[in-house]
Amino acid sequence: MGAGLAGLAAAQLLQRQGIDVLVLEARSRVGGRVNTLDELPGHPEGGANVIGPNYGRVIDAAKSGDVKLHSPARSGETGFIINGQRILPDAWATSAANPLQGPMRALAPDRLLGAALRDNPLKTSSDWLNPRMAEYDLGVDSYLASLGFSDAAVSLVAANNSYGNSIQDTSMLSLLRVGNNFARARAMRQPVYEAARGNMRIPESIAQQFSGSIKFNVTVSRVERSGAEIIVQDLQGQQYHGDALIMALPLPALRNIQIDAMSEAQREAVTAVNYHKVTQVHLLVREPYWNDALPASWWTNGPLGRLFLRPSANPGEYANLTVWINGADCDRLAAMSEAEAGDTVRREVEAVLPEARGLLTTGKVLRWTDDPFAGGSWAVWAPGQLGRYFELLQQPLGRIFFAGEHTARANPGMEGAMESGERAALDSLRTLL
Amino acid sequence: MKPTRIYPHRTNARRDRRAGLGASLLTAVAICLALASQAAEESSPARARLSGEQAFAACAACHSLADGAVHKVGPNLWGVYGRAAAQAEDYAYSPALAAAGLTWTRENLFAWIAGSEAMVPGSWMLFQNNLQPDEVMSLIDYLAAHGGTGGQ
Numbered sequence A: 001m002g003a004g005l006a007g008l009a010a011a012q013l014l015q016r017q018g019i020d021v022l023v024l025e026a027r028s029r030v031g032g033r034v035n036t037l038d039e040l041p042g043h044p045e046g047g048a049n050v051i052g053p054n055y056g057r058v059i060d061a062a063k064s065g066d067v068k069l070h071s072p073a074r075s076g077e078t079g080f081i082i083n084g085q086r087i088l089p090d091a092w093a094t095s096a097a098n099p100l101q102g103p104m105r106a107l108a109p110d111r112l113l114g115a116a117l118r119d120n121p122l123k124t125s126s127d128w129l130n131p132r133m134a135e136y137d138l139g140v141d142s143y144l145a146s147l148g149f150s151d152a153a154v155s156l157v158a159a160n161n162s163y164g165n166s167i168q169d170t171s172m173l174s175l176l177r178v179g180n181n182f183a184r185a186r187a188m189r190q191p192v193y194e195a196a197r198g199n200m201r202i203p204e205s206i207a208q209q210f211s212g213s214i215k216f217n218v219t220v221s222r223v224e225r226s227g228a229e230i231i232v233q234d235l236q237g238q239q240y241h242g243d244a245l246i247m248a249l250p251l252p253a254l255r256n257i258q259i260d261a262m263s264e265a266q267r268e269a270v271t272a273v274n275y276h277k278v279t280q281v282h283l284l285v286r287e288p289y290w291n292d293a294l295p296a297s298w299w300t301n302g303p304l305g306r307l308f309l310r311p312s313a314n315p316g317e318y319a320n321l322t323v324w325i326n327g328a329d330c331d332r333l334a335a336m337s338e339a340e341a342g343d344t345v346r347r348e349v350e351a352v353l354p355e356a357r358g359l360l361t362t363g364k365v366l367r368w369t370d371d372p373f374a375g376g377s378w379a380v381w382a383p384g385q386l387g388r389y390f391e392l393l394q395q396p397l398g399r400i401f402f403a404g405e406h407t408a409r410a411n412p413g414m415e416g417a418m419e420s421g422e423r424a425a426l427d428s429l430r431t432l433l
Numbered sequence B: 001m002k003p004t005r006i007y008p009h010r011t012n013a014r015r016d017r018r019a020g021l022g023a024s025l026l027t028a029v030a031i032c033l034a035l036a037s038q039a040a041e042e043s044s045p046a047r048a049r050l051s052g053e054q055a056f057a058a059c060a061a062c063h064s065l066a067d068g069a070v071h072k073v074g075p076n077l078w079g080v081y082g083r084a085a086a087q088a089e090d091y092a093y094s095p096a097l098a099a100a101g102l103t104w105t106r107e108n109l110f111a112w113i114a115g116s117e118a119m120v121p122g123s124w125m126l127f128q129n130n131l132q133p134d135e136v137m138s139l140i141d142y143l144a145a146h147g148g149t150g151g152q
């Protein structure tokens, strides 16, 4: 179940081992949270964008499918908008609007976290799950305070925190995990990648080489076991029978499925773990508003989150400005129509960047949290949840196995999704041989 | 609604093919076993152990295993068994593995597959999937059979 990278990796592995595999997918496309916006100029990414140099499975899937990878175009320097006031990158340390004190003033808001992660107790990619690290399973705010971060510094870190919907509800272990991954990626001194024609080409290529079948527009709503057989039912009442099942879905999607054999404890885990709220507004930029003195990309501590410029692929083509809104700031846009949300955000961008007035049109609004098949961008772990729920969430129910990014140990994101699919495929293979 | 069968002629044919035994005999055995163990199957199904070749499916995305094959994100593992660590040509190893001074004996391969990053702090192979100890032993045999030398 699920034709995201986790489900596709599992399906491919099993099929190569001689197992008959059917993939059921609720949407009309593969890829799940990989979602290239092919309809927009420059095909920007609406979902996963960065492929790390050590993403072995993702890179192999691309290479074996002739999907070309390249390093993303650089988008130049980032300016800061603090409490509505613009600060140029060079002026940050001395700006009156910089709320930091002492030597910390020299640290740009997007560098603060790096400073907190410098002495990282995590040494391996899976140490975040190591019970010996449980002392770091506390709110990021408390940890930062213990390092001597001022309230102002903590609130800058909180403004664009991607690993929780509030800083108190974000386990420090999540950030230490990210820090460990960044440090390794830096040490590797290799570039990051994206698929040249969009990351969607990667799941598409796995699907194309998969000789089993993928059924689209099948929303599974119920799973039950009858003897050794597993019966899956979709919203239309259509049933599918099999010897084993891999549920490669994000937790918010899993919550909507009745799974007869699931224990109270496991159901609690499925319900309790939240997903990060992300809304992206993709604006088309007709011609540059930026210049040598004015950055294209901006980091704000306000409701617009971060503004990432993706340069146009060819001269004369539209560039893309992705407004990446996260956490509770997504809530106000959830109630609006897509057009209204897009225009609201575009007007707010023009208010802080008057130079861009008249140059922007709204391309696309992606509200991951409101997407019933995703429910957010990725699992976020509150203090106390990793120890209680992580193992439980991948405990098989007989021949029902669980996969998906939230069950991966060593790798995050796309690579984690494929790692988890591989693990679940091997687990199920043992019961099918 | 009419149920769809994912596996119209289920496991028997597959079992026979893999075991390489007479189909009729094995089919009969399989049916008996299936009936006897149906109830137990539901909550904790029998788990076979993966062969070395099957277990290598967990490595294949990052490692080729053929003489002269190109490196993937990890180095080609042809001939790795019995060899000193970090010796594949034209592969950029982590400084940590390059300086580890290891030889890929059975014991060292076992420890590496069980926890490479703990074994060689600062190394770059991120692998944490639950291969079982006896599967890892078969996997090492499988590696040894692909260009392996000496070792023990």
Ligand SMILES: Cc1cc2nc3c(=O)[nH]c(=O)nc-3n(C[C@H](O)[C@H](O)[C@H](O)COP(=O)(O)OP(=O)(O)OC[C@H]3O[C@@H](n4cnc5c(N)ncnc54)[C@H](O)[C@@H]3O)c2cc1C
Binding pocket: A001, A002, A003, A004, A005, A006, A007, A024, A025, A026, A027, A030, A031, A032, A033, A034, A046, A047, A048, A049, A050, A051, A218, A219, A220, A221, A248, A249, A250, A253, A254, A257, A278, A368, A372, A373, A374, A376, A377, A378, A403, A404, A405, A406, A412, A413, A414, A415, A417
């Ligand atoms: C905005 C954004 C940015 C990201 N950036 C990065 C990045 O830069 N780098 C990175 O590595 N990762 C990134 N990620 C994370 C990455 O996209 C995911 O970790 C990964 O794609 C998850 O794969 P998955 O297979 O676990 O889940 P999914 O891709 O979500 O796949 C699950 C599939 O199940 C289907 N499904 C759901 N419910 C049902 C149902 N009831 N019946 C049938 N099918 C169902 C869904 O439609 C979907 O296709 C990002 C994600 C987002 C949203």
